[in-house]
Amino acid sequence: MTKRFKLLLFISAGFLLASCDKDFVKVNTNPYAANTVDPALLLAGAQRSHLGTWAAEHTIVQQFVSPYNTGATLGFNFNEDIDGISTPKWDQSYAGLANGNLPPVKNLVQAINILGNSTTRVNLLSMLRIWKAQVFMGLVDTYGDVPYFDAGKGISDLIFYPKYDDDAAIYDNLYAELKAAINAMNPSGDFVAADLFYGTNGHSTTRTSNAANQVAKWKKLGYSLMLRLGMRYSKINTTKAQSIVAEAFAGGVMTANSDNAFIKYDGTLYTQLDNATLRNFSQFNYAAEPFVNQLKSTNDPRGRFIVANFSNPGNVSSQPNPDTVLANQFGVPIGVTDGQITATGSPYRGARSGGLNYSQINVWTVGSPAAPDMYVTYAQTSLLLAEAAKRGWIPGGDATAKTYYEAAITADIAAYTLYPGTAAVPGAEVTAYINHPSVLYNPTDALKLINTQYWIANIRNGSEAFANFRRSSFPTLNPNLFNNKLNGGFVRRMSYPDAEASANTANYQAASTAIGGDKLTSRVFWDN
Numbered sequence: 001m002t003k004r005f006k007l008l009l010f011i012s013a014g015f016l017l018a019s020c021d022k023d024f025v026k027v028n029t030n031p032y033a034a035n036t037v038d039p040a041l042l043l044a045g046a047q048r049s050h051l052g053t054w055a056a057e058h059t060i061v062q063q064f065v066s067p068y069n070t071g072a073t074l075g076f077n078f079n080e081d082i083d084g085i086s087t088p089k090w091d092q093s094y095a096g097l098a099n100g101n102l103p104p105v106k107n108l109v110q111a112i113n114i115l116g117n118s119t120t121r122v123n124l125l126s127m128l129r130i131w132k133a134q135v136f137m138g139l140v141d142t143y144g145d146v147p148y149f150d151a152g153k154g155i156s157d158l159i160f161y162p163k164y165d166d167d168a169a170i171y172d173n174l175y176a177e178l179k180a181a182i183n184a185m186n187p188s189g190d191f192v193a194a195d196l197f198y199g200t201n202g203h204s205t206t207r208t209s210n211a212a213n214q215v216a217k218w219k220k221l222g223y224s225l226m227l228r229l230g231m232r233y234s235k236i237n238t239t240k241a242q243s244i245v246a247e248a249f250a251g252g253v254m255t256a257n258s259d260n261a262f263i264k265y266d267g268t269l270y271t272q273l274d275n276a277t278l279r280n281f282s283q284f285n286y287a288a289e290p291f292v293n294q295l296k297s298t299n300d301p302r303g304r305f306i307v308a309n310f311s312n313p314g315n316v317s318s319q320p321n322p323d324t325v326l327a328n329q330f331g332v333p334i335g336v337t338d339g340q341i342t343a344t345g346s347p348y349r350g351a352r353s354g355g356l357n358y359s360q361i362n363v364w365t366v367g368s369p370a371a372p373d374m375y376v377t378y379a380q381t382s383l384l385l386a387e388a389a390k391r392g393w394i395p396g397g398d399a400t401a402k403t404y405y406e407a408a409i410t411a412d413i414a415a416y417t418l419y420p421g422t423a424a425v426p427g428a429e430v431t432a433y434i435n436h437p438s439v440l441y442n443p444t445d446a447l448k449l450i451n452t453q454y455w456i457a458n459i460r461n462g463s464e465a466f467a468n469f470r471r472s473s474f475p476t477l478n479p480n481l482f483n484n485k486l487n488g489g490f491v492r493r494m495s496y497p498d499a500e501a502s503a504n505t506a507n508y509q510a511a512s513t514a515i516g517g518d519k520l521t522s523r524v525f526w527d528n
Helices: 003-018 021-028 040-049 089-094 104-115 122-143 167-184 211-235 240-250 272-282 289-297 337-344 378-391 395-417 427-434 446-457 462-472 496-503 505-514
Strands: 261-263 373-374
Touching: 040 104, 089 104, 089 122, 104 122, 122 167, 122 211, 122 462, 167 211, 167 240, 167 289, 211 373, 211 378, 211 462, 240 378, 289 446, 337 373, 337 395, 337 427, 378 395, 378 446, 446 462, 496 505
Parallel strands: none
Antiparallel strands: 261 373
């Protein structure tokens, strides 16, 4: 961890405390103090935004499951709307929580306010606007209508109970913001060293030290986000989707893993969380059957980094070398309880040592807190381009779609060298996987193949996996029929925090009415 990032933790903690009580803010906060903070540090703090949780998004898309249906483990595996499981993205985006999680919305809004429209630091301002679009895209995708235009203005405008804005209107503004921010960037302008993606303090494999290179990277990131945004319209407005996708493609999206926007951790900040993660995985959490079966049936070389079989599931922290042979992996069926699994005469695999006789997420690689957070990647981008080419929204048809598809798989497999405890996958193994009959590109099954790979590529990005599953309806998953609380379907959005209903009551009620009720089955605008 850099000294600048440590400083940022203290600064952002101050912002978080300042937001807790409006009277305390008025009486005790120096209204000019915030203006002395370098907005570049606030950008760095906001870059660590929320990517979803194993118990929420990853469970909905059936990559992960907790078969214990009581207490803190009760949640989406049993179609239950639990506040603490639905709200992490909201809480960590708007307020920030413990363990170093900073409030991206407040950091971004305050940094933009400090700079102002007349700033000479045009590149920093553009980076803030681009990343703000990414954060709010994720909030809309998760909840629907959310506070946007008034969000994060507790310090600048004393707005402590912001109104919620229409999700489609927010998306329109995000598109305009991305376009304007990208166009405003100047390769001869300011260089932002604090940038955690491409600056000198960043984690990119191709860190840069000059504005021209950094601007080039951020433009690719901005256009890749624009591509993602455009694809969201594929169900409701193909004309609009095609227009935005074509614009992003022409502008220039990511073309290699060296363009990836990610943050890599060294364990300095996460020592306690690391222990907690290993403990939680050992007690309650397992890989889901549909995801494990996908990896096994195609002999996916990523599988050994993603799932593992621990001889004692109740004490994984003592087993740094678990069984990762794919043939030995078994996922927990969806909607099945631990009681059913361990019952006498059960058709399931039963118990083993301190847990269940099933595979878990490999906590030493993909499940490790030392694993990188992948926000926007070349693999994701190339898969979206593959779908766009297949749909005829960019030139090339099936031949180009196949090229993008295979490049995405290759890139995603290569990116695993960034994870702890991994080694590069041999090229022959990658080729064999791409040519596997259930993976090999073919025009008839193209959309299914492309979006199934998107599902796999987002094993560490639950927000994106959840959004793309709703958008594309792939991979083909069976609904969880543990009960009928979802009317035989899937979770379509997360519910708002209970705290909003009690503290921001009028705005919460208006938003709930606008989206058809604060329910798991209500839909965001692009999912209709």
